Amino acid sequence: xxxxxxxxxxxxxPLELAHPDSFLDVQVPYPKALPQDVIVRVEAxxxxxxxxxxxxxxxxxxxxxVLGWDVAGTIVEKGNxxxxxxxxxxxxxxxxxxNRSGGNCSYHAIDSRLVAFQPKTISVExxxxxxxxxxxxxxxxxxxxxxxxxxxxxxxxxxxxPSLLILGGGGGVGSMAIQLAKLVPNLTVIAxxxxxxxxxxxxKLGADHVVDHSQALAPQLSKIGYPExxxxxxxxxxxxxxxxxxxxxxxxxxxxxxxxxxxSHDFNLLMRKxxxxxxxxxxxxxxxxxxxxxxxxxxLNRISELIDQKKIISPRVISLSPMNASNIRKAHxxxxxxxxxxxxxxxxx
Amino acid sequence: xxxxxxxxxxxxxPLELAHPDSFLDVQVPYPKALPQDVIVRVEAxxxxxxxxxxxxxxxxxxxxxVLGWDVAGTIVEKGNxxxxxxxxxxxxxxxxxxNRSGGNCSYHAIDSRLVAFQPKTISVExxxxxxxxxxxxxxxxxxxxxxxxxxxxxxxxxxxxPSLLILGGGGGVGSMAIQLAKLVPNLTVIAxxxxxxxxxxxxKLGADHVVDHSQALAPQLSKIGYPExxxxxxxxxxxxxxxxxxxxxxxxxxxxxxxxxxxSHDFNLLMRKxxxxxxxxxxxxxxxxxxxxxxxxxxLNRISELIDQKKIISPRVISLSPMNASNIRKAHxxxxxxxxxxxxxxxxx
Numbered sequence: 001x002x003x004x005x006x007x008x009x010x011x012x013x014p015l016e017l018a019h020p021d022s023f024l025d026v027q028v029p030y031p032k033a034l035p036q037d038v039i040v041r042v043e044a045x046x047x048x049x050x051x052x053x054x055x056x057x058x059x060x061x062x063x064x065x066v067l068g069w070d071v072a073g074t075i076v077e078k079g080n081x082x083x084x085x086x087x088x089x090x091x092x093x094x095x096x097x098x099n100r101s102g103g104n105c106s107y108h109a110i111d112s113r114l115v116a117f118q119p120k121t122i123s124v125e126x127x128x129x130x131x132x133x134x135x136x137x138x139x140x141x142x143x144x145x146x147x148x149x150x151x152x153x154x155x156x157x158x159x160x161x162p163s164l165l166i167l168g169g170g171g172g173v174g175s176m177a178i179q180l181a182k183l184v185p186n187l188t189v190i191a192x193x194x195x196x197x198x199x200x201x202x203x204k205l206g207a208d209h210v211v212d213h214s215q216a217l218a219p220q221l222s223k224i225g226y227p228e229x230x231x232x233x234x235x236x237x238x239x240x241x242x243x244x245x246x247x248x249x250x251x252x253x254x255x256x257x258x259x260x261x262x263x264s265h266d267f268n269l270l271m272r273k274x275x276x277x278x279x280x281x282x283x284x285x286x287x288x289x290x291x292x293x294x295x296x297x298x299x300l301n302r303i304s305e306l307i308d309q310k311k312i313i314s315p316r317v318i319s320l321s322p323m324n325a326s327n328i329r330k331a332h333x334x335x336x337x338x339x340x341x342x343x344x345x346x347x348x349x
Numbered sequence: 350x351x352x353x354x355x356x357x358x359x360x361x362x363p364l365e366l367a368h369p370d371s372f373l374d375v376q377v378p379y380p381k382a383l384p385q386d387v388i389v390r391v392e393a394x395x396x397x398x399x400x401x402x403x404x405x406x407x408x409x410x411x412x413x414x415v416l417g418w419d420v421a422g423t424i425v426e427k428g429n430x431x432x433x434x435x436x437x438x439x440x441x442x443x444x445x446x447x448n449r450s451g452g453n454c455s456y457h458a459i460d461s462r463l464v465a466f467q468p469k470t471i472s473v474e475x476x477x478x479x480x481x482x483x484x485x486x487x488x489x490x491x492x493x494x495x496x497x498x499x500x501x502x503x504x505x506x507x508x509x510x511p512s513l514l515i516l517g518g519g520g521g522v523g524s525m526a527i528q529l530a531k532l533v534p535n536l537t538v539i540a541x542x543x544x545x546x547x548x549x550x551x552x553k554l555g556a557d558h559v560v561d562h563s564q565a566l567a568p569q570l571s572k573i574g575y576p577e578x579x580x581x582x583x584x585x586x587x588x589x590x591x592x593x594x595x596x597x598x599x600x601x602x603x604x605x606x607x608x609x610x611x612x613s614h615d616f617n618l619l620m621r622k623x624x625x626x627x628x629x630x631x632x633x634x635x636x637x638x639x640x641x642x643x644x645x646x647x648x649l650n651r652i653s654e655l656i657d658q659k660k661i662i663s664p665r666v667i668s669l670s671p672m673n674a675s676n677i678r679k680a681h682x683x684x685x686x687x688x689x690x691x692x693x694x695x696x697x698x
Contacts, residue, residue, distance in 0.1 A: 139623075143601075144623070144625065146495075251633050251634070251636075251637045251639050252492075252633065252639070260617045260620055261615075261616060261617055264613040264614060264615055264616075265613060265616070266610075266613055267610060267613075267614070267616065267626070268609045268610055270628055271609055271628040271630050272630060272633065272636065273628075273630075273633055273637065274488075274493070274627075274628050274629055274630045274633040275628055276493065276625060276626065276627040276628070277616070277625065277626045277627075278623075278625040278626075279619055279620040279622075279623050279624055279625070280623055281620050281621060281622075281623045284600050284601065284621065284622055284623040285600070287600075287621065288600045288622065290600050290601070
């Protein structure tokens, strides 16, 4: 087994994306399964802004580094302590662990507590688009903002119906967040976009309203009857919005960001309305090996059910094949353009 | 009625606390009840850091301003729309509304939706110490940090028992927070203090551990077996602690502050562990007339029950009498010293 070739796409020196060697086709060792690991034959991966941020952090140490944290593939080997519900031959998917070598390769080792069964009714490339953005949107909406997918929000007669604003609705996380938020009864979902294509995409996914984030938000929100919203999910540049958050959020409102700030801000601005600010970082559970890291497996199994019940769709929009340095470089360039809709998947044919 | 004298203690020009005219004995008009108001004969008030901050914000406009947001007294008049469950003669207490004239006076008008019945088993001066700090601690613990007073926290076998760190346990809010947090089953409550007297006070109120906030916290927390805690309530100078929050908080931990920052901070530090930061400002409900402002009445009625059931005690430590400029100035000086334990009450004899 260990003599098998393992093709991977790696980064080495930190080069400009335009440079043909910014990604390299290499051969890396066949992975070794730790007790809780499965080894997966990678059939499709997707590329996320997280890959871009990891690439920009790469040190000039002349060592290669394999990115890629969204894998769909087949289990080919199990560690000694892996639960019996996983078997060799199972079709699985996962977003993995940013502290381990990534999935842009032919064979990949991953902690089985982060792994779930693929949806049965969609292709492997549609499956690969799901894990990281679904987990991020799920944890943000249902753990951080504490929305409830299964129960009606309690609404009293004198209370306006609750509303969620998704800043940046057209990207991968925004696309999943719109769909998952629409599973919450009585919740009004407002997404922001700046182009006709992304507006149509967000409406197709179920957004109740779309407003333009290249224009002032407050008057647009007032115009659609939501001068203040209860929940805000920030999927793009939180610095842009920070100063208007106190005026567009209701007292006791909750704000969640998945993107770091580029500068410091005066958080006292959020005090008068007793607002809450939540970080959602999908790799927290794997990075800290939390006691509940298996929740990511459970969430992805729920996502598979929702897909198979036709309640949500995969956000894959673009596929590239085969998995090689040239295509992964192309995917990174598309993400860097900030104009992508949904997700980009690389198929390992 | 309106010809009655209404003695009040007011501030006018922003003078140093040491100045004998920093507080003035004045006569103000007898208050007029708005439809939802009750008029209360003030029998005791307590002084909070909120009064001190309001005094420091006073503009040099040569107009008098009455502070005081913790009142215990008797209803003497009702507005047209006040619920029947309030009657003239009822003994009530409340923390009130920072945007209206305060309670440092003989007769005070207040929105009845913020008002509750005093505990039956304690003195009016012990009652006056309760509202603002109880509401702040209750909203922080049970609404913001989402602890549950009535149910066991769900603990799995492989999960450490949950823990709350109260930074600044000896003051008014800290004193109530320790007692209320101890009503949550399975929760370990750690308070910080810096003096022998406050340490003894916090242990008397039920704290499981007390550590010294004048020394490095991390090694002390490690020593008592809690290198990371799940919940943090900041009752004093949040700037002091901001940089260590990421290391002493568990992944997905929740931090709540009741005190504003003096400077900006890098909130990205809280991202890697997906932490949440919550503001608790007790005057949010009254300031924004939220649809649920009556919750403050409900919370205070719960506090009265807990007092009468001997499950918690009033944090009053010092009483001054009568209510006049000299005694209110003395109370402000005590609070400014940062050495008070529990609460200071002024009795209107």
